[in-house]
Amino acid sequence: MGVNLIKNLVDISETIVFAAIIFILVQFPLQARVVEGASMAPELNKGERLFINKLMYKSFPDFFQNKYLFHPPKRGEIIVFTPPHDYERNFVKRVIGIPGDIIDIDGYHVYVNGEIQKFSLNKTDRIHENYPVIVPEGEYFVLGDNRSKSLDSRNWGTLKEESIIGKVWLIYWPLEKITIYR
Numbered sequence: 039m040g041v042n043l044i045k046n047l048v049d050i051s052e053t054i055v056f057a058a059i060i061f062i063l064v065q066f067p068l069q070a071r072v073v074e075g076a077s078m079a080p081e082l083n084k085g086e087r088l089f090i091n092k093l094m095y096k097s098f099p100d101f102f103q104n105k106y107l108f109h110p111p112k113r114g115e116i117i118v119f120t121p122p123h124d125y126e127r128n129f130v131k132r133v134i135g136i137p138g139d140i141i142d143i144d145g146y147h148v149y150v151n152g153e154i155q156k157f158s159l160n161k162t163d164r165i166h167e168n169y170p171v172i173v174p175e176g177e178y179f180v181l182g183d184n185r186s187k188s189l190d191s192r193n194w195g196t197l198k199e200e201s202i203i204g205k206v207w208l209i210y211w212p213l214e215k216i217t218i219y220r
Contacts, residue, residue, distance in 0.1 A: 067091060067092055067093045068089045068090065068091060068092065068207070069089065069090050069092055069203070069204065070087060070088070070089055071087070071088050071089075071090055071118060071128070071130075072085065072086070072087055072088075073085065073086045073087075073088065073130060074127060075187065076184055076187045077129075077130070077131070077182030077183070077184050077187050077188035077189070077190070078116070078130055078131070078132070078182050078183050078184060078188075079183065079184045079187070080183070080184075081116070081132075081183050082116070082130060082183075082206070082209070086209055086211060086212065086215065087209070087210055087211035088206055088207070088208060088209045088210065089206075089207050089208040089210060090118045090203060090204035090205060090206055090207060091204050091205045091207040092203060092204040093108070093204075094108050094109070094204055094205040094207075095108070095109075095110060095111055095117075095199075095202055095204065095205065110136070110199075111133045111136065111178055111199075111202065111205070112133065112136065113133055113134065113135070113136055113139075113150065114132065114133065114157060115132070115133050115205055115206075115219075116130060116131070116132050116133075116205070116206040116219065117130070117131065117132075117133055117178075117180065117202055117203075117204065117205055117206065118130050118202075118203045118204055118205075118206065119131070119180070119197060119201045119202045119203055120201045120203065121189070121194065121197075121201070122194045122195075122197065122198070122201065123194060125189075128203060129189070129190075130206065131180035131181060131182050131188070131190050131191075132157055132158075132180060132181055132182070132183060133178050133179075133180055134148060134150060134155060134157065134179045134180060134181050134191070135150055135171075135173040135178060135179030135191075135196075136173060136178060137173050137174065137175045137176060137177060137178075138172070138173060138175070139151055139172070139173045139179065140152070140170050140171070140172055140173075141169070141170060141171045141172075141173060141179045141191075142169050142170040142171075143162050143163075143164050143169055143192070144164075145161075145162075145163060145164055146161050146162060147162065148162050148181065149170075157181075157183065158181070158183040158184075158185060160183065160184060160185045160186065161185065161186070162181070162185045162192075163185065163186075163192075164192065165192040165193055166192075171195075171196070173196055174196060176198065176199045177196035177197060177198055177199060178191075178196060178197045178199065178202070179191045179196050179197070180197050205219070206219050207219055
């Protein structure tokens with residue numbers, strides 16, 4: 039009886055350790071989030087659930103020659119980040135400008151390096167008159183797709199790279215809206 043008890047305890051311990059390892063491996067690169075506002079509608083709507091890829095933009099300057107595990111944020115990608123001010127939650131926005139880009143807003147359209155951007159057909163109001171803006175090295179210009187409901191780079195300026203948590207990778211709920219973002 040004692041041998042069976044020890045064998046059962048070893049089996050249970052192995053299962054718990056294996057489950058913990060699987061949990062850590064899944065939680066480290068991916069993180070589940072719930073969309074809380076309307077700033078990215080109709081692309082992302084309140085209550086939708088998504089996974090973000092936290093490894094996509096990870097920097098490893100001493101190990102990887104190109105600095106990033108995969109690639110830096112690109113124009114058009116949807117990211118999750120900690121906003122530069124004391125907001126209580128993380129934000130989801132679209133990258134509009136990357137380092138070196140010249141951003142201009144004329145009160146209706148958004149221009150990047152002189153070209154009209156089509157990421158949103160919504161009117162884009164200026165919050166201030168300090169345009170054009172040159173995106174500094176290591177920073178990004180982000181906007182919500184639903185510009186009238188969005189707090190974004192128009193409000194606080196460019197976003198520092200270290201504030202980025204990850205890239206939106208998958209909408210998994212509701213089921214009829216499952217989408218993978220590449």
